[in-house]
Amino acid sequence: MTVLVTGGAGFIGSNFIHYWLKNRPEDRIVNLDSLTYAGHLESLKDISDNPNYQFIKGDITNPEDVKKAMDGVDIIVHFAAESHVDRSIIDPLTFVRTNVLGTALLLNTALDLGVKRFHHVSTDEVYGDLGPDDPPFNENTPYKSRTPYAASKAGADHLVRAYFKTYGLPVTITNCANNYGPYQDPEKLIPRFITNLLMGQKVPLMGQGENIREWLHVDDHSAAIDLVLQKGEIGETYLIEGEERANIEVTKAILQHLGMDESMIEYAEHRLGHDFRYANDGSKLRSLGWERQHDLGIWLPKTIDWYRENRWWWKPLKEGRPDVDRNTQKSYKQSL
Numbered sequence: 202m203t204v205l206v207t208g209g210a211g212f213i214g215s216n217f218i219h220y221w222l223k224n225r226p227e228d229r230i231v232n233l234d235s236l237t238y239a240g241h242l243e244s245l246k247d248i249s250d251n252p253n254y255q256f257i258k259g260d261i262t263n264p265e266d267v268k269k270a271m272d273g274v275d276i277i278v279h280f281a282a283e284s285h286v287d288r289s290i291i292d293p294l295t296f297v298r299t300n301v302l303g304t305a306l307l308l309n310t311a312l313d314l315g316v317k318r319f320h321h322v323s324t325d326e327v328y329g330d331l332g333p334d335d336p337p338f339n340e341n342t343p344y345k346s347r348t349p350y351a352a353s354k355a356g357a358d359h360l361v362r363a364y365f366k367t368y369g370l371p372v373t374i375t376n377c378a379n380n381y382g383p384y385q386d387p388e389k390l391i392p393r394f395i396t397n398l399l400m401g402q403k404v405p406l407m408g409q410g411e412n413i414r415e416w417l418h419v420d421d422h423s424a425a426i427d428l429v430l431q432k433g434e435i436g437e438t439y440l441i442e443g444e445e446r447a448n449i450e451v452t453k454a455i456l457q458h459l460g461m462d463e464s465m466i467e468y469a470e471h472r473l474g475h476d477f478r479y480a481n482d483g484s485k486l487r488s489l490g491w492e493r494q495h496d497l498g499i500w501l502p503k504t505i506d507w508y509r510e511n512r513w514w515w516k517p518l519k520e521g522r523p524d525v526d527r528n529t530q531k532s533y534k535q536s537l
């Protein structure tokens with residue numbers, strides 16, 4: 202079987218490729234990635250010589266690149282996206298181009314070429330945010346996106362469903378909680394905090410760290426997608442839940458593992474439209490047999506150790522960029 206992974210040089214895509222080649226070594230993987238600032242081929246260094254792995258540098262909004270990458274493909278797992286909320290506030294149109302237009306082109310080409318399955322990787326952020334006592338999101342929660350990132354992912358989700366309803370393209374969708382694990386770009390909260398501290402710098406925590414996120418180890422995400430590909434019903438959406446923690450709790454856990462105290466926290470302003478809480482009801486996915494295998498209490502320390510032992514991977518990324526933490530808008534404008 203040949204699997205096309207879009208965005209395979211990114212955080213989750215690269216972990217998914219490792220997962221797939223380990224569990225299904227006989228399958229062929231094609232990785233289509235345009236290598237934006239978030240695409241790192243170093244994350245796939247160890248498998249770059251694997252004869253069952255092929256990298257194509259190409260853009261999901263370019264019809265020729267997409268057609269070339271889809272040639273002979275059985276399954277598509279679509280990760281490629283602009284994924285950082287702060288960047289979407291500064292440059293929303295790039296998000297619309299990649300996340301909406303890119304997904305539309307992939308769907309259209311998949312339909313033309315008769316691809317057997319299109320799996321779309323999405324986020325729980327499409328549902329908006331929750332108050333402290335609200336029940337978690339489920340698959341029937343109305344979409345209420347609040348950031349350009351979330352809105353562009355919502356647009357993509359709607360297109361995926363439309364291609365199923367209108368044309369019968371065999372699709373599935375997963376909307377996942379925040380991921381953590383190795384090879385995550387140091388612009389995202391957990392790796393940013395770990396790498397800042399490893400470099401002796403403070404960590405910028407928005408507000409008082411009261412915002413709540415659900416966290417899922419990236420290998421549990423890969424396993425969930427694998428299960429949906431095997432057992433999920435065509436046309437259906439599955440939410441993937443994580444473990445709920447306030448950002449201050451995650452921050453304290455990182456500080457504690459590194460033997461540091463709260464004087465390393467620098468409190469920063471909330472981002473525009475900062476969502477308060479996300480939480481997912483994962484019972485539909487669990488009914489297929491999925492269970493979380495990685496507890497945050499064990500795997501957050503292991504993830505910290507990975508960054509401590511793999512400075513070669515993140516140090517060049519960190520050095521090449523302005524720190525966007527405190528004066529986000531200005532710094533991002535300079536770096537775009």
Ligand SMILES: NC(=O)c1ccc[n+]([C@@H]2O[C@H](COP(=O)([O-])OP(=O)(O)OC[C@H]3O[C@@H](n4cnc5c(N)ncnc54)[C@H](O)[C@@H]3O)[C@@H](O)[C@H]2O)c1
Nearest residue numbers: 208210211212213235236237239240260261281282379380
């Ligand atoms: N990271 C999370 O916590 C999380 C949670 C839920 C859902 N998701 C979704 O999972 C997917 C992967 O997220 P991630 O954190 O790995 O993102 P990432 O930013 O680390 O990686 C995105 C990858 O897509 C590539 N890419 C971007 N634009 C492209 C284009 N036009 N053509 C081809 N490739 C392009 C980049 O080069 C990069 O390799 C995204 O769709 C995201 O919305 C992420």
